[in-house]
Amino acid sequence: MAPRLAALPTPAAPATEQDWWRTAVVYQVYLRSFADSNGDGIGDLAGLRSRLPYLVWLGVDALWINPHYPSGGADGGYDVVDYRAVDPDYGDVSDLEALVADARHLGLKVILDVVPNHTSDQHPWFRAALENPDGPEAKRYHFAPPSEEPPNNWRSLFGGPAWSRTPDGRWYLHLFAPEQPDLDWRDPAVGDDFEATLRFWLDRGVSGFRVDVAYGLFKDAGLRDNPGAYSPTLFGHGPEQAMTWNQPEVHDVWRRWRAVCDEYPGTMLVGEVCLADLDQVALYSRPDEMHQSFSFRLLKSGWDAGAFGEAVSTALDAFAAVGAPVSWVLGNHDKDRQVTRFGGGAVGTARARAAALLLMALPGSPYLYAGDELALPQAVVPDEAKRDPIFHRSGGARAGRDGCRVPMPWNESPGVGFSPDGAADPWLPVPDGWAEHAVSRQSRDGGSALTLHRRALALRAAHPALGSGTATVRVDGDVLTVTCTGDGETVRCVLNMGPGTALVPGGTLLLASSTAVRPGVLPPDTAVWLLDD
Template sequence: MAVRLATVRTATQHEVAAQSASPWWRTAVVYQVYLRSFADGNGDGIGDLAGLRSRLPYLSWLGVDALWINPHYPSGGADGGYDISDYRAVDPEYGDVSDLEALVEDARALGLRVVLDIVPNHTSDQHPWFQAAQADPDSPEASRYHFAPASEEPPNNWQSLFGGPAWSRTPDGRWYLHLFAPEQPDLNWRDPAVAEDFEQTLRFWLDRGVSGFRVDVAYGLYKDAELRDNPGAYSPTLFGHGPEQAMTWNQPEVHDVWRRWRSVCDEYPDTMLVGEVCLADPEEVALYSRPDELHQSFCFRLLKSGWSAESFADGVRSALDAFGAVGAPVSWVLGNHDKDRKVTRFGGGEVGEARARAAALLMLSLPGSPYIYAGDELGLPQADVPDEARRDPIFHRSGGARAGRDGCRVPMPWNGAPGVGFSPAGAAAPWLPIPSTWRRYAVSRQARDDRSMLRLYRRALAMRAEHPALGSGEASITRRGGLLTVRSTADGRSVRCVVNMGEHTVILRTPGTVLLCSAPQVAQTAQTLALPANTAVWIAED
């Protein structure tokens, strides 16, 4: 027989959070908007702030609490907006500062908060500082970057994360550091002028009503003062950077930056900082979220784990232990703009979709703050972008050996019209080509289909808002073979999330009420439930 789902009111998490004394960010569901690919308001084929404003009702309907917007600033265009030339402006392709202010106001009216991306590790080579530093080696701006004198060889063995050496030359022969693309010179945070300028930038946007910042490369900023060789080489297969990158990342001085930024945010009630901290050791990641530093730092273990009960159990347990030790919530991530879409990572096709549905229920059951990447709620797969259309510097700097990240950045499908509703009728071609098959994933289609991935996310978010044990409870994790169970408890009520990551159906005892199942139908009796492979269920214990 088909499982009966408990009936819930479609309350949103932000409605419940408003009634709680706990800070909103500790349990907030944050929706990541890749601005260039979300919604095109003016028909130029590029997503913009006007398009995003028009889609805010969708985010409210979905039930998220906040949106994080990838960089909106003027940029050199070398790395998807992460090479910034002006930190206190809006790229004309996206609108202007008044458009962002209007977005914040509209979002607030819907109960949504707006979090901006900020990039303190490096600027664009088009930034006025770097232009001045290139023109005059003795200028004050030159000390704000890492320059080394002209020589035959680079100063050390450091490598760019995008491929090749991390050092390039200026026209006068000096070397400059860029741990990403050559168009992204790294800032020298040992120069006080850098810190002072960024604090002005924080206040500029906080004064316009934003609720915080996602901090790019928060584990970077400071480098070894003596520019000594790294003992190893960058490896994209690691969970994050470890001892092999000892001279380029995770220097002790960086924590003082976050203490200063935390003090700035403390001047603006209810604002927050979440850091991108790609380190191998979760205990090191958690240190960035100590009470006087960042409010959150991303936990990437699930994002980088294969479909394995052992890997997921270790990822959940290690994160809860590490962040619990510093009193911080875990920021859970299953997808973002830097990683292949989870449907594809988990096997693709029907299997990948089933696993992505189950993983979503697991993440949304965990205590802390889950981040949802735009399009993951639709079950979008990794798109196959033709080589001639690729924009990612990873693809180009590796000579095509690494596919890069364009496949997870393809524009959102909104309806079944030509162009899937990303742009208005008669618009220019989208900045990345949209697969012709993506109409099947469109928001308009899935919103009408009770079995769709989108409707599953909406039900899960509504239930998460209703049940304190989901999102804010104390959790315990057990694993038996391919069966992973997370039991969360708050206010004397418990909810179990059980995920079958094995190959065969498992019979569960189900005392209590089945709230939600990731599969449309499962066999159930009064006391048991047959949980198929690649399926998750939420059970409220009586």
């Protein structure tokens, strides 16, 4: 049963059914770590289905599920073996259909993750390509003839070269792990098969897709060297990787996919587009392409009012130029938790709470990663328990992403309610003290991060200026103010990112990230929502 809290404001009128995605609050579920129904230590669809009332209670509009497909297991499900099936670890297609039906009954949309840049090396196409270099399947990947050196200088994002050898000496391209060979989208069979995949799931009632590596797919036709080596730049991939990402042909794929979604009213596409140039990111959300593409600058910005202000204002400008809403991100399955990124401990927690109020005030669609509403820190995972290929391919030089993927803490039992009593050990170990963050505990605490998120989402739904209005951005030293206006009202989100207190002009206090707020005075690392009279 969902926890109970005091009554919250009555929501304003929702967006139209077809345009729900323009302002929707989307909750990202890392399926393997959310809820285990059968005691095998692995989260599954039945477990997620049992927790849908919690998402309704929290106040989100939709859930995005990380890949649920049969997988080779090399990269957290992003190495897909069969795009039109469900991994037995998670259930089967009927379980997903039941989840979608229950979600619809509860007023929730379901978004699936689709992975078009690469497959698993266990995919039937790649296995056939290994067996027959001259067969049609070989044309669906990037192969190069045997030679002493790789065809070019391209690097894997997970470390090392982006080329590996087949048993017969050929080279094949993988911009991620060797178990994830890149597809060659210049072969029409690839696009035809993915259209069939979209229709397969749309026919089962899903409301859209998050598109993995949407800026990839096509590579330079001549396989020319990149002008620079891969490096994890601040905002994403830039001109030093000009031959591997953001090729102009990729936009035709999204026009085709948009046409498919247009046949299913009320469905949408949101793209993972990790590019340094935000104007280029926005082009993926032109009216005939995807409905949204993520703005990652808040996620990749340090705790600084100028950086946050620029992240918000540049995103608003870039997406306004193409008539698309911004999809805002502060956390996901690939990035350390905000509490840890922002300093850890009490300071990091205060900053994460304040940043959450900014995220939920902004016009557009905020994406919450499961556990963000609990202010979870980055978990410490012992090296011997780590699964992430980034850790293993870097020889341990990079910590990897396991720490943001540990099981969700639901209650204060030793197993934190992730699995039934007597279950197998969870697929990633539960850290000591994890129960301190549990849903059951925070739902009883009027000052918890969970309570803050729930109240923020209720206020967002009740005040048109939040989420569906327009916004202006102002930075005064360490203080960031975003003024949101809509339907005749104005709400200011004021965030103090400095070490000292700040004076704030008056207004009716709707919500504060800290109980230490006094009229007109904003402590460090604190945000407020103020309704202008």
